[in-house]
Every structure is written in C-alpha cells, then in structure tokens.
Amino acid sequence: MNKILSFVFLSCALFSLPSIAEQHNRTIEIDHKITTEHRVEIKGKRINYTATTGTQPVWNEKGEAIATLHYTYYQRKNIKEVSERPLLISFNGGPGSASVWMHIAYTGPRVLKIDDEGYPQQPYGLKDNPYSVLDVADIVYVNPVNTGYSRVLKNAEGKYPSKPEQTKMFFGINADIKYLAEWLNTFIHRNERMLSPKYLIGESYGTTRVAGLAHAMQNKQWLYLNGVILVSPTDIGIKRQGPVKVANRLPYYAAAAWYHKALPTELQSKDLPEVLTEVEAYTIDKYLPALAKGAFISEQEKQSVIKTVAKYSGLNERFVAQNNLDIPTAAFxxxxxxxxxxxxxxLDSRYLGIDKRDAGSRPDYWPELTSWLHSFTPAINHYFATELNYKTDVKYNMFGTVHPWDNSDNNVGEQLRLAMAQNPYLHVLTQSGYYDGATNYFDAKYNMWQLDPSGKMRDRLTFKGYRSGHMMYLRHEDLEASNEDLRRFIQNTLPKVGQSALY
Structure with missing residues (x-):
C-alpha cells in the first residue's frame, strides 16, 4: 500500500511539474531589465550613473510580440532637467553584428583593456573610459534581431516564423529600419525621453541603418533629431561605381603604404595629412579622368598614371600595369x-597577417578581426554577467544569423538628405580611420560631398579623420580625439535658448 501511494504521489508530482524541455529551454526573457549603479571619472570629473540592461519586445501591427531586443542604457544621475539632456542611440553594423564594438571600446563608460595601439592583452577585461561622452549625453546601445541577446520569438502556435517570413520582418535594409523605428518609439516613451535632444550613431552598416532611421523617426514616429553620426560609413545608397569606385581607393592605399613605410622617400618623409592632401588632389584631377577613358587612354598618359599610382600606392609599376590601373583591394x-x-x-591595415603561401591574390584571413575577437568576446560576456548582473544561458551573438539580407531599394542617403532638409536642427558628423580598407575614408568624404548636391546644407556636414582603421577608437590617441570630436558635435548642435527650427 505504501508503495502504491508513493507511486501515485510521485506520478502526480511529475505531471504537475514543467517538462524537462520546458525547464531547460534556453530562451531570453522577453520584457525584463536590471539596473545597477556605477561611477566613472571623465575628463577629471566624477560621473555617477546607472546602467540598465534588459530586453524590450518588438511589436507587430496586431500588437503581438514577434522579437525581443536586448539593450544597455546608461543614464547620468542627479540631472535636474532630463528634457535638456541629450540621448545618444547607438548601433553597430554587419548587418548581423552586435552593438558591442562602440559599447565597450568607444563611447561607453567602460572600455577594453588593450594596448595603446589597440592590440589585445591578457588578462582580458575592461577598464574605465576617461573619454566617454556620458558626461554630456545618456547612451543606449541596441542589438538588432539575432545579435547580442536579441532573438526572434515564436508565434501563437509555438513555432518560429519561416526564414522568408523573418527576412520580410527583420532582415533587410527597409525592414530593419521600420521595426527599429517602432522599437525606439516605445523605448523613448517608456523612458520618458520624448523631450530630450536625440542623436543616432552608427558604425559601418550601422550608418546605413541610422541614415534611414533619421527619416523614419521623423516621418513615421514624429521624433525629430539633432544629429546623426556616421562612423566608418557604407555607401548609404549613394552610388560609387566604375571609375569612381576604383579611383577612391588610392588615398587609402597611400595611407596604408605610408604606415608600413612602403612609399618612396620623398613621400615617406612627409607627415600623413600632407601626403593625403597630395594624393586626394591627384585622385580627383588626374586618376579619375584617366580611368574614365578606359581602353582609349593615350599610351603616354597611361604610362604616366601607372608611374604615379605606383608611387602613391607603394606597389610596383608592373603590378599596376598588369591590373590595368584598377588594383582590387584584396590584391593590395x-x-x-x-x-x-x-x-x-x-578593416585596419595596420595589422599584419601570415599566409600559408606568399603567392596568391588575396590574404588567407583578416588579422585585425581575429585580434579584436580575442579581447571583445570574453570582455562583453564577463561584463554583463559580473558588472551589470545580467545572467543568462543564451549565447551572446557577436555575429548573428541574419542572411539572406534584402539589400534592395537602398535609398537611405536620400532619406537622410530629406530628413536634414525637413529639420534645420539636424546635423551630420562623419568619422573615419585612414587605414580602413573596408569602408575607406575617401569614400566617406565622397558620401558627404554627394549627400546634398544643392550645397545648401554643407555647413551642417562635418568630416573627421583618424590615424587608425575601421574602429578608429581602438588606438588610445584616437579614442580620446574621436570622443572629443563627438562631444563637441553634440554640444555645438544643441540649439541656443530661443533658437527656432526655421530657415
């Protein structure tokens, strides 16, 4: 009898408990946050702040949660008028990259323990960032779907949407902008930041994202901005094809060659800005027109261009001639x-790699990316678990599954131009590293030149260059300089008392 009762009791207990699968389903909480308190010294002053990290749902038009986005929100304490306090909204790129790079290496209050040039050092971890812009703006770092801890959610039937359905909802230039604009609207209202001056900052593909978001936030959410910061920008939908695409690489080639002391003595003895001024002028005035002539360039002009391109790129004349004046980046x-x-x-041509064979037309791997993952991956995971007290078994996706990505109808450059035209308060800052070969700095300048063909808004467009690569802030000197440029941009684009938004 006792055995029977024991069996009945055990059976009831088992049926009343969640299944093993339910108990151990590795999912992120859909709507949850944790707040911790911290302090940091920035520019010699102590800043007390809170860090809130958690998740907030993405809603569809039916009011159903279809995904949840993980974010980290830093707020300076003891601010009397939050309505006057700028809010900086930060995205990284990919698409498919977590918002980790600028978070713990550029603008945030904690940054990687790396050497002064940005190379990893053990033990890995973080240290205070004395240059963070948290002194002048609150910051929120947002992870788009499938990056960081952000995830797609199951539908009402308990199933994940199909891959085509997910692409339509999340994984494309315009889908990405649409759902993120809605999400930001919810975040801003939940956190009572409707009145605050607002800034978007994006890095790499994040520049495509924030260029489109500037328009979507103003025209779909009625949230107007004071600034957009483009860090190592993509083409943002501004066409750079044919001879323009080829010619625009040369100033970057010159910068990389100068760094590795591969230029002729007459150039190597000059400082980098002086060299780049010379090469940029040649690129626009001579190289681009020569490339436009194609096969019908005169032999005399062709030989002159071969000689000059070789001099500025650090390559030999035979190699330039063999490539018909058009040197692919991988070959360089x-x-x-x-x-x-x-x-x-x-992404940063200061970094060196070792290939299996010296022969070949492209490198075996990207030494800068493997170097960065050395330090970023352990640091961000440790930071959330130990300093921000955010614990989960869900994997932090440094790079998430977002492909195939729909790149059609990329009009974000025109959208950004229109947003600027509609909003006299809106300014744009571009920041680029001279040694970035993926989104080179001269392409970024070209974007800026072509963004507003009328020239009527050129006084609201600013470019800053740095002696580093795609993530220019990894170099200590540029961490300070780029934050200071960003700080001044924010301060200078806050309207004066009584300054109206009008032309």
Missing part, C-alpha cells in the same frame, strides 16, 4: 608587403 592587401612575407588587414 596581399601585394603591398609580399616581399616581407606579410599581408595587411582589411
């Missing part, structure tokens, strides 16, 4: 230091 990364048995990085 392989060729520049081939005689030294090294390749150079794509």
């Amino acid at each position: 990364w392989k060729e520049l230091l081939r005689d030294r048995g090294r390749t150079i990085g794509r």
Whole structure:
C-alpha cells in the first residue's frame, strides 16, 4: 500500500511539474531589465550613473510580440532637467553584428583593456573610459534581431516564423529600419525621453541603418533629431561605381603604404595629412579622368598614371600595369608587403597577417578581426554577467544569423538628405580611420560631398579623420580625439535658448 501511494504521489508530482524541455529551454526573457549603479571619472570629473540592461519586445501591427531586443542604457544621475539632456542611440553594423564594438571600446563608460595601439592583452577585461561622452549625453546601445541577446520569438502556435517570413520582418535594409523605428518609439516613451535632444550613431552598416532611421523617426514616429553620426560609413545608397569606385581607393592605399613605410622617400618623409592632401588632389584631377577613358587612354598618359599610382600606392609599376590601373583591394592587401612575407588587414591595415603561401591574390584571413575577437568576446560576456548582473544561458551573438539580407531599394542617403532638409536642427558628423580598407575614408568624404548636391546644407556636414582603421577608437590617441570630436558635435548642435527650427 505504501508503495502504491508513493507511486501515485510521485506520478502526480511529475505531471504537475514543467517538462524537462520546458525547464531547460534556453530562451531570453522577453520584457525584463536590471539596473545597477556605477561611477566613472571623465575628463577629471566624477560621473555617477546607472546602467540598465534588459530586453524590450518588438511589436507587430496586431500588437503581438514577434522579437525581443536586448539593450544597455546608461543614464547620468542627479540631472535636474532630463528634457535638456541629450540621448545618444547607438548601433553597430554587419548587418548581423552586435552593438558591442562602440559599447565597450568607444563611447561607453567602460572600455577594453588593450594596448595603446589597440592590440589585445591578457588578462582580458575592461577598464574605465576617461573619454566617454556620458558626461554630456545618456547612451543606449541596441542589438538588432539575432545579435547580442536579441532573438526572434515564436508565434501563437509555438513555432518560429519561416526564414522568408523573418527576412520580410527583420532582415533587410527597409525592414530593419521600420521595426527599429517602432522599437525606439516605445523605448523613448517608456523612458520618458520624448523631450530630450536625440542623436543616432552608427558604425559601418550601422550608418546605413541610422541614415534611414533619421527619416523614419521623423516621418513615421514624429521624433525629430539633432544629429546623426556616421562612423566608418557604407555607401548609404549613394552610388560609387566604375571609375569612381576604383579611383577612391588610392588615398587609402597611400595611407596604408605610408604606415608600413612602403612609399618612396620623398613621400615617406612627409607627415600623413600632407601626403593625403597630395594624393586626394591627384585622385580627383588626374586618376579619375584617366580611368574614365578606359581602353582609349593615350599610351603616354597611361604610362604616366601607372608611374604615379605606383608611387602613391607603394606597389610596383608592373603590378599596376598588369591590373590595368584598377588594383582590387584584396590584391593590395596581399601585394603591398609580399616581399616581407606579410599581408595587411582589411578593416585596419595596420595589422599584419601570415599566409600559408606568399603567392596568391588575396590574404588567407583578416588579422585585425581575429585580434579584436580575442579581447571583445570574453570582455562583453564577463561584463554583463559580473558588472551589470545580467545572467543568462543564451549565447551572446557577436555575429548573428541574419542572411539572406534584402539589400534592395537602398535609398537611405536620400532619406537622410530629406530628413536634414525637413529639420534645420539636424546635423551630420562623419568619422573615419585612414587605414580602413573596408569602408575607406575617401569614400566617406565622397558620401558627404554627394549627400546634398544643392550645397545648401554643407555647413551642417562635418568630416573627421583618424590615424587608425575601421574602429578608429581602438588606438588610445584616437579614442580620446574621436570622443572629443563627438562631444563637441553634440554640444555645438544643441540649439541656443530661443533658437527656432526655421530657415
């Protein structure tokens, strides 16, 4: 009898408990946050702040939660008028990259323990950022769907949407902008930041994102901005094809060659800005017109261009001639230091790689990316778990599954121009590293020149260059400089008392 009762009791207990699968389903909480208190010294002053990290749902038109986005929100304490306090909304790129890079290496209150040039050092971890812009603006770092801890949610039937359905909802230029604008509206209202001056900052593909978001927030959410910051920008929908695409690489080639002391003595003895001024002028005035002539360029002009491009790129004349004046970036990364048995990085050409063979037309791997993952991955996971007290078994996706990505109808550059035209308060700052070979700095300048063909808003467009790569802030000197440029941009674009938004 006792055995029977025991069996009945055990059976009831088992049926009343969640299944093993339910108990151990590795999912993120859909709407949840944790707030911790901290302090940091910025520019010699102590800043007390709170860090709120958690998740907030993405809603569809039926009011159903279809995804949840993980974010981290830093607020300076003891602010009397929050309505006057700027809010900086930060995105990284990819698409498919978490908002980790600028979070713990650029603008946030904690940054990586790395050397002064940005190379990883063990033990990995974080340290205070004495240059963070948290002294002048609150900051929120947002992870789009499938990046960081952000995830797609199951539908009412308990199933995940199909891959085509997910692409339509999340994974494309315009889908990405649409749902993020809605999400930001909810975040801003939940946190009572409707009256605050607002800024968007995006890095790499994040520049495509924030260029489109500027228009969507103003025209769909009626949330007007004071500034957009484009860090290492993509083409933002501004066409750079044919001879323009080829010619625009040369100033970057010159910068990388100068860094590795591969230029002729007459150029190597000059400082980098002086060299780049010279190369930029040649690119616009001579190289671009020569490329436009194609096969019908005169032999005399062709030989002159071969000689000059070789001089400015650090390559030999034979190599330039063999490529018909058009040197592919992958070939440059392989060729520049081939005689030294090294390749150079794509996102930051200061980094060196070692290939299996010195022969070949492209490097085996990207040394800068592997170097960065050394330090970023352990640091961000440790930071959330130990300092921000955010614990989960869900994997933090440094790079998430977002492909195939729908790149059609990319009009974000025109959308940003229209947003600026509609809003006299809106300014744009571009920040680029001279040694970035993926989104090169001269392309970024070209974007700026072409964004507003009328020239009527050129006084609201600013460019800043740095002696580093795609993530220019990894170099200590540029961490300070880029934050200071961003700080001044925010301060200078806050309207004066009584200044109306009108032309």
